[in-house]
Amino acid sequence: MKQLQPFKIEVSEDLLTDLQVRLKQTRWTDEPENAGWNYGTNPQYLRELTDYWQNSFDWRKQEALLNSFPQFKITIDGVEIHFIYVKGNGHGAKPLLLTHEWPDSFFRFYKVIPMLTEPANGAPSFDLIIPSMPGHGFSGKVAMTSEKTAHLWAKLMTEVLGYSNFLAAGDFAVTTSLAQNYPAQVKGIHLTDTGYPNGTEDWSTMSPAEQQFGQFIQGWWFMEGAFNMIQSTKPQTLGYGLNDSPVGLASWILEKFYAWSDTKGNIENSFTKDELLTNIMIYWVSSSINTSIRRYLEDARSMFGEHGPKPVPRTEVPTAVSIFPADSNTPKEWAERRVNLKSFNKLPQGGRFAALETPALYVQELQHFAQLLG
Numbered sequence: 544m545k546q547l548q549p550f551k552i553e554v555s556e557d558l559l560t561d562l563q564v565r566l567k568q569t570r571w572t573d574e575p576e577n578a579g580w581n582y583g584t585n586p587q588y589l590r591e592l593t594d595y596w597q598n599s600f601d602w603r604k605q606e607a608l609l610n611s612f613p614q615f616k617i618t619i620d621g622v623e624i625h626f627i628y629v630k631g632n633g634h635g636a637k638p639l640l641l642t643h644e645w646p647d648s649f650f651r652f653y654k655v656i657p658m659l660t661e662p663a664n665g666a667p668s669f670d671l672i673i674p675s676m677p678g679h680g681f682s683g684k685v686a687m688t689s690e691k692t693a694h695l696w697a698k699l700m701t702e703v704l705g706y707s708n709f710l711a712a713g714d715f716a717v718t719t720s721l722a723q724n725y726p727a728q729v730k731g732i733h734l735t736d737t738g739y740p741n742g743t744e745d746w747s748t749m750s751p752a753e754q755q756f757g758q759f760i761q762g763w764w765f766m767e768g769a770f771n772m773i774q775s776t777k778p779q780t781l782g783y784g785l786n787d788s789p790v791g792l793a794s795w796i797l798e799k800f801y802a803w804s805d806t807k808g809n810i811e812n813s814f815t816k817d818e819l820l821t822n823i824m825i826y827w828v829s830s831s832i833n834t835s836i837r838r839y840l841e842d843a844r845s846m847f848g849e850h851g852p853k854p855v856p857r858t859e860v861p862t863a864v865s866i867f868p869a870d871s872n873t874p875k876e877w878a879e880r881r882v883n884l885k886s887f888n889k890l891p892q893g894g895r896f897a898a899l900e901t902p903a904l905y906v907q908e909l910q911h912f913a914q915l916l917g
Contacts, residue, residue, distance in 0.1 A: 547615040554828045569790045584794040605821040623683035625675040631660045631668030638706045639669040642713035646796040648825045654902040667913040678834030686837035688845045689716035697725045722860035731861040731916045736871045737881040743854040752874035774839035782833030804894035805869035813900045858882040863912035869894030
């Protein structure tokens, strides 16, 4: 094992003072009457959260919470990687790599750490490795494709931490790329979606459920996909505004936490104010929002060939898929087309950030898959 550098989050008082000044001097835009979430972020809730941010939110308390987990940094192929590393209790703990998505962070998994490392009732225990993606949070400010990130993760797990094989879960693109490139090391993966049709498929071979899913995704892109189009084409233009305005940053992130979660009309049915702001603060204090959104462009460029999008290869490593209702309503046939499906389950509640929103259900799914693999 390479020498790990212990890491502790220590945000300067100057940065926190600057944040307070910026929050106080927010230049609010006009707001449609009774806008709710129908035009994007709810103006009333954004003002409420900003007031809490200014007057009640305690970053030092949240910083201490984050620092309660052992964190490290290591440089791999010139890229500095930040990660949480917690070993499971007892013998036989399985190494599990958890990759967050966007616009969340390694904080997504904070609730499930004790549940997976100190499980009850004889459930499987895990050694948890939870990195910050390159360009996100406290990792190096480098925008990288999902495939390049997967290569870093493989080196982190094998060359740095010394595991000969491991399980992986989380972000679809990174996790499947890891499985496709390192099938001897990756013994199984867990996903909450299996990607979406990109136009390279033969629709005549699809089941009615798959065709309905494809039509739904087409409609979703028109209604909800604007963020992806911007981040996949002109992220730098957006980055200046988000990196300069904390309220602007919060608005861009909050809207996705609301739209992709099982909020039932109230975002605090899924997340507390402290949880929402801690995630936003990780982007703010690390000044990483620009590189995080630029990853979309790097991926877009890698996914397109001379004649359009490239077909997505099937993942042959054993895969479990757990579908949460507020995320993609993936049909089983589509999952079987994309991965070597060993387990498929539709959950009663939760969304894209399930580990944060419905941690017990998420843990249950991971433990079930580990038991299935033996």
